[in-house]
Amino acid sequence: GAGVSQTPSNKVTEKGKYVELRCDPISGHTALYWYRQSLGQGPEFLIYFQGTGAADDSGLPNDRFFAVRPEGSVSTLKIQRTERGDSAVYLCASSLDLNSPLHFGNGTRLTVT
Amino acid sequence: AQRVTQPEKLLSVFKGAPVELKCNYSYSGSPELFWYVQYSRQRLQLLLRHISRESIKGFTADLNKGETSFHLKKPFAQEEDSAMYYCALSGSGGSQGNLIFGKGTKLSVKP
Numbered sequence: 001g002a003g004v005s006q007t008p009s010n011k012v013t014e015k016g017k018y019v020e021l022r023c024d025p026i027s028g029h030t031a032l033y034w035y036r037q038s039l040g041q042g043p044e045f046l047i048y049f050q051g052t053g054a055a056d057d058s059g060l061p062n063d064r065f066f067a068v069r070p071e072g073s074v075s076t077l078k079i080q081r082t083e084r085g086d087s088a089v090y091l092c093a094s095s096l097d098l099n100s101p102l103h104f105g106n107g108t109r110l111t112v113t
Numbered sequence: 114a115q116r117v118t119q120p121e122k123l124l125s126v127f128k129g130a131p132v133e134l135k136c137n138y139s140y141s142g143s144p145e146l147f148w149y150v151q152y153s154r155q156r157l158q159l160l161l162r163h164i165s166r167e168s169i170k171g172f173t174a175d176l177n178k179g180e181t182s183f184h185l186k187k188p189f190a191q192e193e194d195s196a197m198y199y200c201a202l203s204g205s206g207g208s209q210g211n212l213i214f215g216k217g218t219k220l221s222v223k224p
Contacts, residue, residue: 003156031210042117042199042214043157056211091157098210101159 002026004105006092012111013082021077021108025094032075033102034067035091043091049075050098082112115140117202119215126190127223134185134218136174136200146176146183147201147212157199160185170194190222 005024013019025032031050035043045059049069057067064082069075079086089109093102116139126132138144148160161169163176163183174185183200200215 033210035212035214040216042119042201042216043212045211045213048210050210059211093157095209100209101162102209102212104157106156 004092004094004103006090006105006108008108009106010109010111012113015082015084015112017082017112019079019082019110021079021090021092021110023075023077023092023094023105025073025075025092026103027073029094029096029103030072031095031098031100032069033093033095034075034077035093037089037091037107039088046077079110082110084112086110087112115144115202115204115213117200117213117215119198119200119218121218122216123219123221125221125223128192129189132187132190132194132220132222134198134200134220136183136185136215138181138183138200138202140181140202140204142204145203145209146174147203147209148172148174148183148185149199149201149214151197151199153196160198190220192222192224195220195222 007022033048034046037043047057047067052072064080067077089107091107093104095102118137146163150160151157172187176183197217197219199217201212
């Protein structure tokens with residue numbers, strides 16, 4: 001079946017602009033995760049959802065970052081007033097439940113100029 | 114502080130040679146450890162987790178709480194093992210909700 005889908009695959013934006021990154025999880029997966037990966041680093045946790053609610057958002061770096069999952073399926077990561085330091089690959093993953101393996105998407109490469 | 118350390122950025126071996134990718138962790142409780150792998154032009158995927166105690170693609174990893182290590186080993190490396198390997202830690206009682214990843218080790222297996 002289809003895996004985790006992330007759109008767009010690439011996003012270039014100017015400093016100060018607002019961006020939205022979308023994640024379509026595997027159908028039936030209740031848990032959804034967002035990670036950020038900077039060059040030369042491992043993935044860094046941002047937030048995860050169990051159903052519609054954010055179970056842990058402790059990894060969001062500041063209040064410019066926000067994520068929603070209104071119907072318990074698709075999720076959107078929103079970044080306001082983007083900064084050059086936000087440039088990274090944003091990874092989404094989903095899992096059947098919190099104890100099942102994570103299935104990652106291909107990521108969205110965000111470049112802030 | 115919770116931390117995962119992978120001391121080698123790059124590990125290069127010849128086909129058929131043994132390989133060991135090192136992972137050390139810092140965690141005060143009882144962690145769960147994972148190895149994730151990313152092959153060229155593919156997505157990041159789970160390779161193995163310590164509670165499963167299984168061998169995947171010939172790889173094994175043993176949790177050593179005394180040395181706080183979870184090294185990944187394979188007795189005879191194959192060219193198709195070339196990939197980026199990430200060690201990860203979960204302190205959430207087995208839940209994978211918040212994984213802490215190391216910086217990764219790039220394994221290159223030469224013919």
